[in-house]
Amino acid sequence: PPEIEDEIFRHVVTTRPYYDTDAHLAGVSKRVQLCVEPVLYRTIKLYGDSAKYGYNIHEIYRLIHEDKFKIALKFKPKSFFQENVKNVLFIASVSKEFATSLLSICTGIQHLFVWLEWHDESFVQNIAPLPLHSLEVDASVLGALAISQVKLSQVRYISLGGLCFDEDIDYILMDSFQWLPALTHLVIPVGEQNEYLARTLRTLRNIKQLKSIFILLVDFYVWGNDDGVRELISQWEAMDSKIMVVRPQPESSIRRWEERMDCGGIDVQAGYRYGEDCWSNDSEEDMVRNKD
Numbered sequence: 001p002p003e004i005e006d007e008i009f010r011h012v013v014t015t016r017p018y019y020d021t022d023a024h025l026a027g028v029s030k031r032v033q034l035c036v037e038p039v040l041y042r043t044i045k046l047y048g049d050s051a052k053y054g055y056n057i058h059e060i061y062r063l064i065h066e067d068k069f070k071i072a073l074k075f076k077p078k079s080f081f082q083e084n085v086k087n088v089l090f091i092a093s094v095s096k097e098f099a100t101s102l103l104s105i106c107t108g109i110q111h112l113f114v115w116l117e118w119h120d121e122s123f124v125q126n127i128a129p130l131p132l133h134s135l136e137v138d139a140s141v142l143g144a145l146a147i148s149q150v151k152l153s154q155v156r157y158i159s160l161g162g163l164c165f166d167e168d169i170d171y172i173l174m175d176s177f178q179w180l181p182a183l184t185h186l187v188i189p190v191g192e193q194n195e196y197l198a199r200t201l202r203t204l205r206n207i208k209q210l211k212s213i214f215i216l217l218v219d220f221y222v223w224g225n226d227d228g229v230r231e232l233i234s235q236w237e238a239m240d241s242k243i244m245v246v247r248p249q250p251e252s253s254i255r256r257w258e259e260r261m262d263c264g265g266i267d268v269q270a271g272y273r274y275g276e277d278c279w280s281n282d283s284e285e286d287m288v289r290n291k292d
Helices: 002-014 020-027 030-040 057-061 066-075 078-084 096-105 121-127 140-148 169-177 197-205 227-239 253-262 275-279 284-291
Strands: 043-047 087-091 111-115 134-138 157-161 185-190 212-217 243-248
Touching: 002 020, 002 030, 020 030, 030 078, 043 066, 043 253, 066 096, 078 096, 087 253, 096 121, 111 253, 121 140, 134 140, 134 253, 140 169, 169 197, 197 212, 197 227, 197 243, 227 243
Parallel strands: 043 087, 087 111, 111 134, 134 157, 157 185, 185 212, 212 243
Antiparallel strands: none
């Protein structure tokens, strides 16, 4: 029956690993096209020039070049993108002009991951109208938020990259959070301990709207595996029940973002290790095997 066929087609294009050939299903017939294209376009991962990274980042993470996506934007009505595009990832030198144009067309974006070399007031102005629920960006966006005074009223989850713990960080955080009234979950990557980190955690725990603060140990091996580090982490978590120290799984931040998208976008625990697992050097396969 056609209904069973449609379920099979949708299952194929939503099951990992994804393949470029999944898109070929849209060419089987008009009915199949109408069935699978809304699924194919729900999550879009885009890149620009990846040459400077020294490896084929687009092949590893199955990204789409911005020039290729411009063709789709040219031949499909804007209403299609407005209705169907919900999750967008920009990475590896996507041009500012293209990103700005896409954000103005895909007005239904709920989850946005931005790994770009530009974050300014114009970027904040572009994302302000979007019904965003989660945002993964460079910490410089916080400063742009405060300067532009644009309120991101629906954002509940933010993961910050490049956060610098210095004497100004508390002021920047407090000044930015007033423009994020719905924010409840915050992820802050920490590369190393410094004198300002504990003070910042004390500041964050006093922000009543935050339900969880995840300290992401970016480079686990810098921290080491000794009792001193364990004691330090115990002190952080003892500050408040909302503070949790986590270690990322072996995969990249892109993989963690994809996992969250598969879980609906606001699964704050997707892709991390907790508690004693923080100290395990097991592979993912070992962890699954041990769990079984």
